[in-house]
Amino acid sequence: MRYNLLKRQKIWRELTWTLFERRQADMHWIANRLPDECCVVPVFQDQCLFFSCLFAAVTKGTPCLFLSDHSLESIKRLRSDFCCIHLVTDRDSHGTFKSDEVLRIASTTVDSVCNSVEKLVMDPAGDQIVLKVFSSGSTGIPRFYSKTWTALIEEARMIDRSLKLGDHARHLISTVPPNHMYGFSYGLFGPLHWGMSIDAERPVFPLDLRRVLLAAPDSAWVVTTPTHLRAYMESAVELPKLAGFICSTAPLPLELARSVEERFGCALIETYGSTETGAIAWRHPTQGQKWTCYDAISISMDEQMRVYAPHLPLEGQSLDDRVRLLDKSHFEIIGRSSDLVKIAGKRASLFELNAKLCDIPDVKDGTFFIPPKKADQPQDNIRLGAFVVSDEQDPQIILDELRNRIDQVFLPRPLVMVSELPRDANSKLPRAALEKLWYAHFDKGRALI
Known part of the structure; x- marks a missing residue:
């Protein structure tokens, strides 16, 4: 089956309908500049340009990579997993990507491209891998999954x-x-x-x-x-x-x-x-x-x-x-x-503990956290910590509320008041970001137990 999504659907931009021919120019411009057999990392503020990049990659048979973050460690891992990667973006900064790995596009980039170009029709095979999507890393190292x-x-x-x-x-x-x-x-x-x-x-x-x-x-x-x-x-x-x-x-x-x-x-x-x-x-x-x-x-x-x-x-x-x-x-x-934890013979889920924490009045955001263990800490010696965002600055008041909602063996020690949690652009809390926040409050050598 042939899918010509843009031909059947206009894209709305603040009451201005973008012509299909204009999007065709975008796609041709991008497709002609994408290296062969190179995975594309699309990062755009403009959703029209994002979709144009996706369309161009699909018609070229090139998968797009969706990353959970663009840290140096993530990009290094990406280079080891894929022989060739190319960032396509409308942003001025390209972070940890090398300059020869970047194709920058602006809304005005293709203004001079002729609108009478040959129509592109998205007609991929059903089993064509269109996306390779990386998990958020909230439970550890991100992994990628293919989408046809x-x-x-x-x-x-x-x-x-x-x-x-x-x-x-x-x-x-x-x-x-x-x-x-x-x-x-x-x-x-x-x-x-x-x-x-x-x-x-x-x-x-x-x-x-x-x-x-x-x-x-x-x-x-x-x-x-x-x-x-x-x-x-x-x-x-x-x-x-x-x-x-x-x-x-x-x-x-x-x-x-x-x-x-x-x-x-x-x-x-x-x-x-x-x-x-x-x-x-x-x-x-x-x-x-x-x-x-x-x-x-x-x-x-x-x-x-x-x-x-x-x-x-x-x-x-x-x-x-x-x-x-x-x-x-x-x-x-x-x-x-x-996220199952066992303390003093009792079990609880961090998911349920987080839900009860966030249901407390005045708690704007919060999460329980299993602190990094010290080298000499027994495997079964687990204590929970928690980070809380709240207008209420006294952690004891939050702890008193928690004491009425959960078994006291799961009370966080300590409960740390913070101005915000290190959520990424998708509201996820990567484990690495929480560990960094923990070490910002407690030295590596004296993680509380």
Whole structure:
């Protein structure tokens, strides 16, 4: 089947419809400058240019790499895994990439390119690997997972059958980078496939979101994260009427969901998925806490969670998450196998502990943390720490609240008050970033136990 997404879908940029011919010029310009047999790392502020880069790479048969971070260590690992990498970006800075690994594009780069170029049609083989997506590193070293064209198309169709976002509004704005699978599936590729229009800008701050919403032809969906939602709630900026919020990437406290719906007068839909599988389930948290699987998804839970779908490997995809199956279509999330802790013969999940911490009034953000062990520390001697963002500056008050919610053996020692958590652009908390924050408060030689 031939997919000419841009020919059937205009892209909205603040009330200006970008002509398909202009996007064709972008794609030709990029495709002609991409090295052969070289993986592309697309990093863009402008979503139109991002999609043009993706389109160019697909037609050239080149996979795009979605990275969780661009640290020197990550880029070194990338060079060891792939013989050739090339950053394509609209940013002035290219960080840790070498100058000969960078192709910079601006919105005006292709102004002089003739618009009468031959039409490009995206017609990849179904099994063509389009993306190689790296996990966030929240549980350790990031790993990459390949995504075929068929898998991306089937996932988009699956989401549309359940959520039917286009039935409620024809426009969508995303605050999430498109090189994150959630931002890509719900904020760019999916909406284009569903016949919706998206805005080229990715507004980060409340005032930016207000400006883009006011420019929209009609009400719009906003694809975002819990971190952004907290910022909207703390801001005095009023948002115009919108169709609703889609939220993912980190646990969403129920109280935050209720506050968002009450203030902005719209629905908030939470989604659940993984880098390995893509979209898995969704829920309307203020209406109930159970998750509903998308119609193509089935789940088993024995020693580990396994997800099945026609667009996934036949044997399914195993995940580190732990769930409680309610029936064949519904489940509750318990936590991750890797975040189970056992102290004094008692077990708890960091996922559940974090949820109870973030439900405390005045706690804006927080996370439990297993501190790095000292060399002479016994393997079974585990103490938990916690980082908390709160207007309440007395950690003892937070501890007293926790004492009423969790077993005291899991109380964090210490509980550290911080101005913010080191979340990445997708609201994830990489383990390495938390360790760095820990060492900023405690010397390596005297990690508390």
